[in-house]
Amino acid sequence: MSSKTANPIMHSAAWRISLWATLAFAIGTMLVFAMLHRFVANDIQRRSDAWLTGEVAVLGDVAGRTPKDRLYGRVVREVAELASREVPNKLRSNGNENDSVFFLQAGDSGSAKLWVGSGDGTANLAAIRSTRVLPDVPFDLRVQGFGSPFRVASVRIEDGSNIYLGLSEHDELHVLRNLRVRFFTLWVAIVLLGFVIVFYATWKMLGRVSEITEAASRIGQSDLSSRVPDTRGNDEIGHLARTLNHMLDRIESTVHQLHTITNSLAHDLRSPLTAIRGKLETVLASDVREDHAESIVSAIDELDRLTEFLNTSLDVAEARADALRLSRVEVDLDELVRGMIDLYEPSMNDKGIGIQIRSAGSVKVLADPALLHRVIANLLDNELKHLPVSCLVCVSLRADDHMATLTVEDNGPGFDAEIGRHLFERRVKGRASRGHGLGLAFVEAVVRVHGGSVTAVNRHEGGAQLTVTLPLCEVQKREEPHAFALLNG
Amino acid sequence: MQLLLVEDELEIQRFLKQSLTDAGYEVDTATDGRAAAELASGKRYDVLIVDLGLPDQDGIDLILKLRQSGVSSPVLILSARRSVDDRVKGLEQGGDDYLTKPFALAELLARLRNLLRRNLAASEEASRLRVLDLELDFIRRRASRGGEVLNLSPQEFVLLEYLCRHAGRVVTRSMLLSEVWGMRIQPDTNVVDVHIYRLRGKVDIEGREPLIKTLRGIGYVLKDR
Numbered sequence: 001m002s003s004k005t006a007n008p009i010m011h012s013a014a015w016r017i018s019l020w021a022t023l024a025f026a027i028g029t030m031l032v033f034a035m036l037h038r039f040v041a042n043d044i045q046r047r048s049d050a051w052l053t054g055e056v057a058v059l060g061d062v063a064g065r066t067p068k069d070r071l072y073g074r075v076v077r078e079v080a081e082l083a084s085r086e087v088p089n090k091l092r093s094n095g096n097e098n099d100s101v102f103f104l105q106a107g108d109s110g111s112a113k114l115w116v117g118s119g120d121g122t123a124n125l126a127a128i129r130s131t132r133v134l135p136d137v138p139f140d141l142r143v144q145g146f147g148s149p150f151r152v153a154s155v156r157i158e159d160g161s162n163i164y165l166g167l168s169e170h171d172e173l174h175v176l177r178n179l180r181v182r183f184f185t186l187w188v189a190i191v192l193l194g195f196v197i198v199f200y201a202t203w204k205m206l207g208r209v210s211e212i213t214e215a216a217s218r219i220g221q222s223d224l225s226s227r228v229p230d231t232r233g234n235d236e237i238g239h240l241a242r243t244l245n246h247m248l249d250r251i252e253s254t255v256h257q258l259h260t261i262t263n264s265l266a267h268d269l270r271s272p273l274t275a276i277r278g279k280l281e282t283v284l285a286s287d288v289r290e291d292h293a294e295s296i297v298s299a300i301d302e303l304d305r306l307t308e309f310l311n312t313s314l315d316v317a318e319a320r321a322d323a324l325r326l327s328r329v330e331v332d333l334d335e336l337v338r339g340m341i342d343l344y345e346p347s348m349n350d351k352g353i354g355i356q357i358r359s360a361g362s363v364k365v366l367a368d369p370a371l372l373h374r375v376i377a378n379l380l381d382n383e384l385k386h387l388p389v390s391c392l393v394c395v396s397l398r399a400d401d402h403m404a405t406l407t408v409e410d411n412g413p414g415f416d417a418e419i420g421r422h423l424f425e426r427r428v429k430g431r432a433s434r435g436h437g438l439g440l441a442f443v444e445a446v447v448r449v450h451g452g453s454v455t456a457v458n459r460h461e462g463g464a465q466l467t468v469t470l471p472l473c474e475v476q477k478r479e480e481p482h483a484f485a486l487l488n489g
Numbered sequence: 490m491q492l493l494l495v496e497d498e499l500e501i502q503r504f505l506k507q508s509l510t511d512a513g514y515e516v517d518t519a520t521d522g523r524a525a526a527e528l529a530s531g532k533r534y535d536v537l538i539v540d541l542g543l544p545d546q547d548g549i550d551l552i553l554k555l556r557q558s559g560v561s562s563p564v565l566i567l568s569a570r571r572s573v574d575d576r577v578k579g580l581e582q583g584g585d586d587y588l589t590k591p592f593a594l595a596e597l598l599a600r601l602r603n604l605l606r607r608n609l610a611a612s613e614e615a616s617r618l619r620v621l622d623l624e625l626d627f628i629r630r631r632a633s634r635g636g637e638v639l640n641l642s643p644q645e646f647v648l649l650e651y652l653c654r655h656a657g658r659v660v661t662r663s664m665l666l667s668e669v670w671g672m673r674i675q676p677d678t679n680v681v682d683v684h685i686y687r688l689r690g691k692v693d694i695e696g697r698e699p700l701i702k703t704l705r706g707i708g709y710v711l712k713d714r
Contacts, residue, residue, distance in 0.1 A: 271569060274501050
């Protein structure tokens, strides 16, 4: 159990919901960014391609028209340098040294005819020659010695040589990298924030649900008059709470009806019984003949048995319908059982029956002591009435696994096989029994109302064994604050 | 001794009044809460006997109202209800008592005397108690008869103590169960009787007058004269 409760947050539904929601949110935003990134990258490329093709066309035009004299190189170089100052996406960072643009005029073979740019251009020419170039379409070019690739546009001029204009993609990549870094930081922040918000919201929401569950189970256990809190909201949880309360209203009214019926039945029968008994006693007090007195006494006895039967059968009926009123307090079963045995031991010894108790000490349960007294009295009465001479009754009490277990066993003849299965039904009794057959039905009903169970078996080695379990006190105490502690966090 | 009997069932009221009068009490009767309140405000009663199911109000409400208006006499509650209300249990702790219907008249009379006595001498803190030649020493938890120490178990001492404190009056089995053993049960076996027989075996020794008398169908009495 301790491993399950070690980290209650990690095992809550709110935690799982938040994890999944955050995952979905993270993937979704990542996809949106990937699309945006792609769009931005394409757009930047399109702009630089447009600039490159425009400029290279101008340069081709200039190169074509300029006479091929000594000034040719200077003119074209001037124009190329001018063009490089209008580079798009330019960050103007690395001083005057302009290594982001190069201009190259070269034939299909041989060295460069004209070179404008940093370095001597041989590496660029070699890279161009080793790349398969489609005419009029800008292409990417990796040049040895440069960190970033170049975007290159080319044009063929009349003298058969090619003019290449290259633009470093350094700035473009820098912009995109910046975009990615910023996005990623923002993304992490948003995902974390989203997780916190979703977790908080579901935690609150599910907290209301567990509050309702807690209240409902408390109502189920003890009093029917209280109601589930949190009926204000107009959301699903508010509906749930109101529906539960509505159901409780109906249950309460049914139980109340049962109380009314049993109470009026009891009242209507008891008043005449009281009157009859009183009159018989009054007659008995006056001078009557011995034989008349005898029959009056036996009539009184019969009346008392009738009363006891009436009481017990109404108790059983109410207990079966979960309508028995309990006034629960902390009861030490060990003390209670020892008290009962003190009461019963002399009678048992008189009949030649031995009784012993095995108990390791105090076993606390939350129960109605008056009803428990009657339950144990019933069990011991049973032994006293049905056991033959020189048998032994052993009462053992132990606490394990949140339950108190009380076992009453004997080495007598055991239960009749034919009634074994119906032992806890009303009016079932052995043929030799003089009782009203309600004893064990009462025991079972009362124990069940307390959240326990009763089993009866015949032992292998002979004799009957009756086992009563009742929930221990500590368990009920521990559960309640635990559930609420989670909600308020 | 003045009693007020509040009971709406005329049959029951009649035989109760008869038996109580025969037992030597002066009995006034009322059939509802209003009449009872009027009677109780005009006269001081030694004990009130109140049925819980009155036509005009709940018996407990009547008792609480009387208590508020200064009536402090002990109350014996009669109830036809099955389960005993927590409120009745509360009253019981305040020194009052209750009986569920139907009850034995002897039980009613025994409890009535118990209440009256409790009312007269609430403190019973003497360290010794004598009944005829029987003497109880509460400090040493020892009983002796005619100077001869009786060999009693602690349980038997408590039982004898209860009988001695009620010497000369009937105590019923259910009184013994609730007062000596602290449980309100009605066993359909003779568990209480066996305890009494054993006690009698030790107290009523040969050659001495038997003190513990059985009243058949009612209970026991310890003779005090």
